[in-house]
Amino acid sequence: MRVYNFSAGPAVLPEDVLKKAASELLEYGESGQSVMEMSHRSKEYEAIIGAAESLLREVMSIPDNYKVLFLQGGASLQFAMVPLNLMRKNRKADFVVTGQWATKAYKEAKRFGEAVCVASSKDKTFSYIPTLDKAKFSDDADYFHICLNNTIYGTRFSSLPDTGDIPLVADVSSSILSEPIDVSRFGLLYAGAQKNMGPAGLTVVIIREDLIPEFADDSDVPTMLQYKTHSDNGSMFNTPPTYGIYILKLVLEWVKSLGGLPAMKELNEKKAALLYDFLDNSKLFKATVAGADRSLMNVPFITGSDELDAKFVKEAKAAGFVNLKGHRSVGGMRASIYNAMPIDGVAKLVQLMSKFEGENA
Numbered sequence: 001m002r003v004y005n006f007s008a009g010p011a012v013l014p015e016d017v018l019k020k021a022a023s024e025l026l027e028y029g030e031s032g033q034s035v036m037e038m039s040h041r042s043k044e045y046e047a048i049i050g051a052a053e054s055l056l057r058e059v060m061s062i063p064d065n066y067k068v069l070f071l072q073g074g075a076s077l078q079f080a081m082v083p084l085n086l087m088r089k090n091r092k093a094d095f096v097v098t099g100q101w102a103t104k105a106y107k108e109a110k111r112f113g114e115a116v117c118v119a120s121s122k123d124k125t126f127s128y129i130p131t132l133d134k135a136k137f138s139d140d141a142d143y144f145h146i147c148l149n150n151t152i153y154g155t156r157f158s159s160l161p162d163t164g165d166i167p168l169v170a171d172v173s174s175s176i177l178s179e180p181i182d183v184s185r186f187g188l189l190y191a192g193a194q195k196n197m198g199p200a201g202l203t204v205v206i207i208r209e210d211l212i213p214e215f216a217d218d219s220d221v222p223t224m225l226q227y228k229t230h231s232d233n234g235s236m237f238n239t240p241p242t243y244g245i246y247i248l249k250l251v252l253e254w255v256k257s258l259g260g261l262p263a264m265k266e267l268n269e270k271k272a273a274l275l276y277d278f279l280d281n282s283k284l285f286k287a288t289v290a291g292a293d294r295s296l297m298n299v300p301f302i303t304g305s306d307e308l309d310a311k312f313v314k315e316a317k318a319a320g321f322v323n324l325k326g327h328r329s330v331g332g333m334r335a336s337i338y339n340a341m342p343i344d345g346v347a348k349l350v351q352l353m354s355k356f357e358g359e360n361a
């Protein structure tokens with residue numbers, strides 16, 4: 001029996017996608033082979049990666065002057081690749097430090113130049129998005145980095161900073177495909193696939209063409225870490241994560257069939273409202289984030305007692321609601337309710353919480 005999986009990542013995938021993948025596992029189309037066994041240079045595979053890219057472009061309305069790259073190494077490798085490729089003119093970039101991932105991106109960039117923290121919410125365990133003071137922005141920064149949705153702490157930017165001509169770079173690992181996003185506001189977007197797009201092992205980068213630098217032949221930047229290598233070769237400089245890209249294609253077909261990102265947003269807002277409304281009225285459970293910065297994707301909550309938290313997580317697991325334990329740095333619980341979590345799963349979780357409250361408050 002399948003459970004309701006509230007994991008922050010790798011995370012739940014749409015059941016329709018898994019069934020379709022299962023039906024094609026032994027033989028893809030008329031090819032006589034599994035996608036996993038296929039040459040990435042074959043006609044069949046070229047059609048798969050081509051469809052994945054064009055569907056992503058269509059679903060996200062990605063402008064023509066942006067490249068879509070299918071890479072490996074996770075969002076964590078982008079913490080280094082972004083500065084290696086973009087922090088080159090003034091060797092300086094601005095960072096808003098809103099959580100553990102944003103901190104990692106900020107610290108990694110320090111290896112390559114001057115990383116400036118223009119605002120942080122560390123003082124309150126990253127439970128809010130700090131107000132940004134434009135006077136603190138560096139006017140000579142090569143780029144400005146944010147983490148759009150903070151997976152661990154359950155916050156998100158509900159409006160984007162105005163960085164003028166300075167390219168805005170965003171880690172969108174846990175919010176990509178959850179609602180429409182104006183790609184043209186960004187210089188670069190990156191995301192590990194395992195939250196809202198597919199299995200782990202695939203990383204998607206969307207980069208404005210003019211930001212892809214040329215490197216000299218004797219540059220010390222490794223070939224695989226240059227965006228140009230992947231952009232010049234259609235993400236086929238070496239073997240791409242072929243199966244992950246195939247699953248992404250199925251996920252995108254699923255998103256499109258439901259009405260695309262506007263429909264996802266509507267559904268995700270409904271799911272999040274169910275949970276936040278319950279939390280705001282509960283006598284036992286409490287959300288750790290308040291106000292407009294609340295994430296639609298990751299909802300951390302607590303009872304105030306470590307013992308009751310543990311009891312709830314245990315009872316929930318026994319009832320088929322898994323991976324509700326909060327991140328070790330926050331404690332309590334966290335429900336990640338990505339696109340593939342059905343609204344039914346959230347409604348039933350709320351029922352379970354309500355029952356637990358009745359028995360324990």
Ligand SMILES: *Cc1c(COP(=O)(O)O)cnc(C)c1O
Pocket residue numbers: 009073074075076077101147149150151171172173174192193195
């Ligand atoms: C999960 C996550 C990461 C780390 O991704 P990896 O693919 O494991 O490197 C980075 N940033 C955010 C916002 C995440 O949610």
